[in-house]
Amino acid sequence: MATWVPFTEAVFQNALPVFVLEAHAAWVVANPTKVNRMGEIVAAVRAVFREAVQANPANVMDSETDTIPAAGLEYALDMAAYRLWVEMGDLV
Numbered sequence: 001m002a003t004w005v006p007f008t009e010a011v012f013q014n015a016l017p018v019f020v021l022e023a024h025a026a027w028v029v030a031n032p033t034k035v036n037r038m039g040e041i042v043a044a045v046r047a048v049f050r051e052a053v054q055a056n057p058a059n060v061m062d063s064e065t066d067t068i069p070a071a072g073l074e075y076a077l078d079m080a081a082y083r084l085w086v087e088m089g090d091l092v
Contacts, residue, residue: 045076
């Protein structure tokens with residue numbers, strides 16, 4: 001993999017529309033046990049991408065554990081947004 005980019009909760013939040021961030025904030029207030037859920041979703045999606053790359057022994061993994069291949073960033077954002085949206089339900 002030639003280029004790796006960070007895929008963190010901050011990167012994810014910066015990609016979300018303001019109305020989704022506002023809905024998420026309201027959802028967390030209504031469901032305080034979900035305060036860390038966005039970060040957990042991002043971490044899970046990142047792990048899937050890194051595991052997929054690592055499955056091919058010819059690939060060289062980036063030593064930074066919070067990165068994914070740049071070519072997958074758009075798809076990682078989509079996956080995380082969908083998972084968050086499903087959990088939030090009617091709020092978005």
